[in-house]
Amino acid sequence: MLRLPARLALVAACYLQHTYAQTTPSVCASADFSIQPAISVGPLTVRTLVTETHICFEVNMASPTAKWTALSLSASSNMINVPNNNAVIFDAAKNTAQLHVLKGYSSAGVTVQTDQSGLVVKKTSSANGVLSFTFERTLAAPSVYDVDIDPAVPTNLLWAYGNTAWPSFHTERGAVKLALGSGTLMDSAPDAGCYGTTAIIGAITFALMALLGLVATHAGSGWRFINQRTVFPPTQHRAPLPWISHAISDLKIGEAIVVILYVACVVAVGVSVQVTFPTASASRLASLVSGHIALVALMFLLLPVARGQHWEVVFGTSHERIIKFHRWLGRVWFVAGTVHLVLTALSVNVTSTNLYGSQQVVPLYGFVAFVSFASMALLAIDYIRRTYYEVFYYYHRVASVVGLVFALLHSKAVQYAMIFPLVVYGVTYLFRLRTYFNRYATVPKAHGSNTVALTLPASAQTAKWVRTSNPCAFFWINIPQVSLLQWHPFSGIVTPDGQSISFRIKAHAPGSFVDNVYNYVKAHEGAPLTVLVDGPHGKPAIDVYKYDAVVLVAGGIGITPMLDLINRHRQQQPTQQTKFYLHWVVRAADDLLAVEDLLFPLPPGVKATFYVNDGGTGDSSVQIYTGEFIAYKRGKPVLDEYINTSRFHEAKVGVMACGPPRLVQEAQWRSHNCCFDFHKEVFLL
Incomplete structure (x- = not known):
């Protein structure tokens, strides 16, 4: 509690300050104020006059649509600062100018300042499309929301206006730096944002x-x-x-x-x-x-x-x-x-x-x-x-x-x-x-299993792809006769002679890209087909030649990346000791013939087991182009018989799989249980 003399002193000080404010001539009433130049601040004009302790502002805006306008003296060019600053907002509909605290960028974040004593409004008007208000304040910050004014130092002046009734979001806003003592306009500082x-x-x-x-x-x-x-x-x-x-x-x-x-x-x-x-x-x-x-x-x-x-x-x-x-x-x-x-x-x-x-x-x-x-x-x-x-x-x-x-x-x-x-x-x-320069004319062949064979003519480029591409690489293919825009990825298969790249693409659904290619080839049998090739792309997750044995699990057309690997091995077999064990399951025996020219005869170091899951019983065989009969088993491969540690005792084993998701998933699961490195070859469109 304050003692009585202290209370009396405080009351006296407040009285003297109030009396001084009443007796001190208004800066805005000075004859010098009217002759000060009006400075353009965005769409506003601002006139100021500074004395030793006070400053007067006259703000005018000519706009037939503006419903409110605002001016703020700020610590930065930002609307929101720490601590919050305020702004004088003139509401044309009410013909009033009040201090508002700027707490947020929305109109809800702009609230009326409780203490309006720091603002002395001298004049407001809204007529003939001109919004005008004049106010006075002290150079020293009258509240925690104000900034001190040094007439010799440029002050951040923020402006805004809105074409809809207040409170509303501003139509436009901006910031400048103004030396209030001399009326010199400076370049505005950039907003302090989180840009970079x-x-x-x-x-x-x-x-x-x-x-x-x-x-x-x-x-x-x-x-x-x-x-x-x-x-x-x-x-x-x-x-x-x-x-x-x-x-x-x-x-x-x-x-x-x-x-x-x-x-x-x-x-x-x-x-x-x-x-x-x-x-x-x-x-x-x-x-x-x-x-x-x-x-x-x-x-x-x-x-x-x-x-x-x-x-x-x-x-x-x-x-x-x-x-x-x-x-x-x-x-x-x-x-x-x-x-x-x-x-x-x-x-x-x-x-x-x-x-x-x-x-x-x-x-x-x-x-x-x-x-x-x-x-x-x-x-x-x-x-x-x-x-x-x-x-x-x-x-x-x-x-x-x-x-x-x-x-x-x-x-x-x-x-x-x-x-x-x-x-x-x-x-x-x-x-x-450069893909558009990799154009090849090839004569495709259609197989009864809805499969199309595309083999690129041997060239220096195809030979380079054979030498430099990764095993199981794929290419994006475009066939202009079928579609000018469609590009689809397909596994590239090194041909048995090691001079070119071949593709086997299979139609899985009517109306698909490959189905359209298949129908075109059937309708134009023997006619050349233009093929644009983008690639090679892709790299297996395992380096197959670092393993003693590699188990290849394929389902349906998933044989294509395995074929590429086998034919690469065909070219490198004198220098490579890796053994390959292929397990390929198809739905019909004829599917085995779709790649016969690329697969057979099998090179040394490759052992293959074929499966036909057509619902029939008993093992059988199919005759290939060489006249040889290739045996196959009925049903699906029992992977735990082929992917296990007892079969490959103390050998370093890798497993590769491509085909239906369930087949690949089982191969991955069994490889994980045996601690075999695994590679999944899947094109997920």
């Missing part, structure tokens, strides 16, 4: 991933724990959620380290956003964080679709192995982008074309980008993608360009973050343009 931080964090993360990948690929090629061991064991039977169970059972330890680095990147980005915007409300902060998490996902998801051998150099893998990360990141983007959109829509019109917030984003462009990417995500659902693959593929092509363009227009942060991914994608795309 996310890009820098993402770049550092990717650089670390690449460094670890180079070490594991080149210095640690023998690190089985990193390169072969999976995080979770595979399941023997089909799991309820295969898109989850298969993904985690295929995830190698090395890949898991990459995922951990990505998660750390997301956490770092979230922390950086929180540090940059410490006073943001919970919803605003969540909107910012989710937006930047979506941006990180967008940065990284573009990289896996950049096809090229650079992935083999850096990570020892290939495009089809890392495309799963593209799918995962797409789901992350969809969730984060949806959260960002919903939270943003609570405070701003998402169809607005005005710059919004400290990030200076254009909401409409972000909304268009979201619609483009989100619709891509919906079409990427497994059932839709597989059933309507052509629709998915072409829509993906068009919508991705639209989404990227509008995402770049949405925010500077996106522009900075997407520089590296777009450069990588652009360079690899330019490199792939």
Whole structure:
């Protein structure tokens, strides 16, 4: 409690201050004020006069549509600062000017200041399309929401106006620096936003991933724990959620380290956003964080679709192995982008074309980008993608360009973050343009099992592919007579003479690309077919020649990558000691003849067992082009008889599988139980 003399002194001081304020002439009433120049501040004009202790402002805005206008003296060019600053907002409908505290970027975050004593309003008017208000304040900050004014030092002056009745979101805003003592207008400082931080964090993360990948690929090629061991064991039977169970059972330890680095990147980005915007409300902060998490996902998801051998150099893998990360990141983007959109829509019109917030984003462009990417995500659902693959593929092509363009227009942060991914994608795309010069005329053959044989004419290029491509490599194929735009991946098979590449493609559904090729070949028997070839791509997860034995499990047309491996072995058999054990199951005996010219006779070092699962009984045989009869067993292979440790005692064994998911899954499960290295050859469209 204050003693009585102290109370009397405080009352006296307040009385004297009030009396001084009443007796001190108003700065705004000075004759010098009217002759001060009016300075253009955006669409406003501002006139000021400074005395030793006070300053007067006259603000005018000529606009037939403006409903309110505002002026703020701020510690920075940001609307939201720490601590919060205030603004004088003139409401034309009420013809009043009041102090408002700026706590958030939405109109709900702008509240009337409880203490209005720091503002002395001298005049307000709204007539003939001109909004005008004049006010006076002290140079010393009259409240915690005000800033001190030094007439000799430029002051941040923020302005805004709205064409809808207050309270509403501004139509336009801006910031300048004005030396209030001299009336000198300075260049405005840029908004303190989180523009480049996310890009820098993402770049550092990717650089670390690449460094670890180079070490594991080149210095640690023998690190089985990193390169072969999976995080979770595979399941023997089909799991309820295969898109989850298969993904985690295929995830190698090395890949898991990459995922951990990505998660750390997301956490770092979230922390950086929180540090940059410490006073943001919970919803605003969540909107910012989710937006930047979506941006990180967008940065990284573009990289896996950049096809090229650079992935083999850096990570020892290939495009089809890392495309799963593209799918995962797409789901992350969809969730984060949806959260960002919903939270943003609570405070701003998402169809607005005005710059919004400290990030200076254009909401409409972000909304268009979201619609483009989100619709891509919906079409990427497994059932839709597989059933309507052509629709998915072409829509993906068009919508991705639209989404990227509008995402770049949405925010500077996106522009900075997407520089590296777009450069990588652009360079690899330019490199792939040479594909259009890899044109071959070949005479295809149609087999009764809905299979088409395409063999490229031997040339220097095909011989080079044989020498330099990886085993089980695949090529993207385009056949202009069937479709000018469609490209599909198929395993390339080294021909038995080692001079060219052949393809065996099988139609699985009416109306599909291969079905159209098959029908065209049947209708134009003996006619040459133009084939465009993009490749080679792909690298097996195991180096087959580092094993004593390799078990090859194939189902149906899944024989094609195994054929490539066998024919490569045919060329290298004097120098290679690896033994190959092929187990191939088909639905009909005629299916064995679809590749007879590529498979038979079997080279030394290859033992093959064939199965026909046509529901019949008893083993039988089929005659091949050489006149020889090839025996086959009825039913499916019993894999535990062939993938076990007793059969390969103290041998280093690798297993490769390609075919129906259940066959591949069982081969993977048994390989894991035997601690055999495993490679899955699957084209998942």
